[in-house]
Amino acid sequence: MxxxxxxxxxxxxxxxxxxxxxxxxxxxxxxxxxxxxxxxxxxxxxxxxxxxxxxxxxxxxxxxxxxxxxxxxxxxxxxxxxxxxxxxxxxxxxxxxxxxxxxxxxxxxxxxxxxxxxxxxxxxxxxxxxxxxxxxxxxxxxxxPFLPDIPGIEHAITSNEAFHLEELPRRVVVVGGGYIAVEFAGIFNGLGVETMQLYRGPLFMRGFDDDLRDLLSEEMTKKGIDLRMNSDIVSIEKKDGELHLTLNDGDTISTDCVMYATGRxxxxxxxxxxxxxxxxxxxxxxxxxxxxxxxxxxxxxxxxxxxxxxxxxxxxxxxxxxxxxxxGGKDVKVDHSIIPTAIFSQPEMGTVGLTEAQAREQYDEVDIYKTAFRALKNTLSDSQERTFMKLIVDARSDKVLGVHIMGSGAGEVIQAIGIAVTMGATKAQFDATIAVHPTAAEELVTMKEKWQAPVIKAAD
CATH class of the missing domain: 3.50.50.60 (FAD/NAD(P)-binding domain)
Incomplete structure (x- = not known):
């Protein structure tokens, strides 16, 4: 038995x-x-x-x-x-x-x-x-999902409920600064909802490369999303079919829906x-x-x-x-040090490896290669959305430490690039790879000029 x-x-x-x-x-x-x-x-x-x-x-x-x-x-x-x-x-x-x-x-x-x-x-x-x-x-x-303990929090929803809303709200306030918050802000905005996003810190997407964070903020603002940093809700009151929000700076906002994406x-x-x-x-x-x-x-x-x-x-x-x-009788450990990931923001982002700040903290000398441009599709459409790509390289070993992309298809591109970074590819090997033209991704193998910036270690 x-x-x-x-x-x-x-x-x-x-x-x-x-x-x-x-x-x-x-x-x-x-x-x-x-x-x-x-x-x-x-x-x-x-x-x-x-x-x-x-x-x-x-x-x-x-x-x-x-x-x-x-x-x-x-x-x-x-x-x-x-x-x-x-x-x-x-x-x-x-x-x-x-x-x-x-x-x-x-x-x-x-x-x-x-x-x-x-x-x-x-x-x-x-x-x-x-x-x-x-x-x-x-x-x-x-x-x-995490919900803060504030007056009126019972009137808020999370991403769980957002998938099952009976009606699409006319106005929405998204609270948070991570994957879920920026993705849902883009979703609501694209579906025609008047969208505001609040984040309690100075800049959202904490932990991602600073260039990506800055540029995403610019692009989301251009698309009509009202981004408010250093902002948080201290209370929610439901009155006359609306939600009235009081912010930490004393400002008040009226909206139809509040969605919290403040972590899990x-x-x-x-x-x-x-x-x-x-x-x-x-x-x-x-x-x-x-x-x-x-x-x-x-x-x-x-x-x-x-x-x-x-x-x-x-x-x-x-x-x-x-x-x-x-x-299975095997000895398998998961390496959590290099994880390619995509953020389905608008525009989309893909990232793998170290940020510039992390690289400068861990390595003595770091080379930065980056470019920003309008993708070919955006020229005839007159869209002003920019694509951005950045390579972070250890100057001594030539090893590519991080790759950060913003633009259409970034998630698809970063999956393939993740293989190269996981294998320890060098900048010379990127350079030796023939470009696929015309694509945005070809910039990853054609960037030759280093971006000049002061080398200041994070510890300084």
Whole structure:
């Protein structure tokens, strides 16, 4: 008789949990996964996928306008929010079904319900009388939106609710300065909503290269988004069908919708982890080692719940590495030092490696190559949107330390460039690569002149 009900029990059927469950089952483990909402997790159900669909929808307003410069006469246009939401929901349903079928095909048992940890090997499912035992438990519950404790916060929404609004608001205030905030500001603005974005710091997109941050601010302002830095809401009042916001500088704003995108926190509250002896960090994240193992030998965690690098592809890689190591007999660790990423702002951004500030702090001498220009498509359309590209190079070894791009297709380009940077490519190897013409991306292999700037280390 088996000592445990399962070899592996996964709590959370998001990207990381699903990948770990499938790979472990393929190695022959008996696996179950519990999910209290829908299979697919934040990315598929209420994150990356529906957000990207909304980004596509919001681009058409510019596309219709640009078409005139190429000889097209576009007739009267009309946008219907309910159609977009309905079509999005159908696509999410389709993806949800694929995730379920893939788990079932791998032999993974799916259990509907909220799971909590009772001890190192025991799980309780809400609504199930019997406790379940497993040799190992993998926590992959992701993160949840953070909302500040201010008067009237109950009138605000997060990105979760933004995907299901009954009506498209006429005016919206987006609060925050990260991926989700700038992406939704662009979405709402592109769909014709009067959009304001507030950020409590001096410049949004903290942690990204300063040139990208500055230029994105300029471009979003040109598109009509009202950006307000060093601004935050201290209270929200609902009156006469409107939301009245009081800001930290005393200013007041009336709007129809307030969406908070002020970060996400690990979704560990009430999970029973601390009671089981699992060490949690200051933000509630599961503290893990390089193999995603927690302080309890039989309990592991992957994805946003560990607060290492909160991106879907990272969660997938962590889940796969866990299964390979524990059930595949391999020694696989995830390298979090070089992570290509895209921000589906408008214009789009792609980045990999070190920022200029980080490079100057870590290396004695840094060479900077950068260029800004109007892409070919924008010449006939008369669009004033600029494309920007930047290479950061270690002057001594010639190794490319970072690449930062803003412009159409930046996310697609940075995926390929990420391979080169991960492999340790040099500037000479970039230069030796024949350009693809005419493309914007050819600038990455044709920039020869260094940008002259004072070399001041961040520590100074």
């Amino acid at each position: 088996a000592e445990y009900d399962y070899d592996l029990f996964v709590i959370g059927a998001g990207s990381g949990g699903v990948r770990a469950a499938r790979i472990a089952a393929n190695y022959g483990a008996k696996v179950a996964v519990a999910e209290e909402y829908r299979v697919g997790g934040t990315c598929v159900i209420r994150g990356c996928v529906p957000k990207k669909l909304f980004v596509y929808a919001s681009h058409f307003s510019d596309d219709f306008e640009d078409a005139a410069g190429f000889g097209w006469t576009v007739g009267e246009t009309k946008f219907d929010w309910k159609t977009l939401v309905s079509r999005k929901d159908k696509e999410i349903d389709r993806l949800n079904g694929i995730y379920i079928r893939n788990l079932e095909k791998a032999g993974v048992e799916i259990i509907d319900g909220r799971a909590t940890v009772k001890d190192a090997h025991t799980i309780q499912i809400d609504g199930h009388e019997r406790e379940i035992t497993a040799e190992r438990i993998l926590v992959a519950v992701g993160a949840t 926190v690990p979704n560990t509250k009430g999970l029973g982890l601390e009671e089981a002896g699992v060490k949690l960090g200051m933000a509630g994240e599961v503290v893990v080692d390089e193999y995603s193992q927690s302080s309890v030998e039989s309990i592991y965690a992957v994805g946003d719940v560990t607060d290492r690098a909160n991106l879907t592809p990272v969660a997938i890689r962590e889940g796969h590495a866990f299964a390979d190591t524990v059930y």
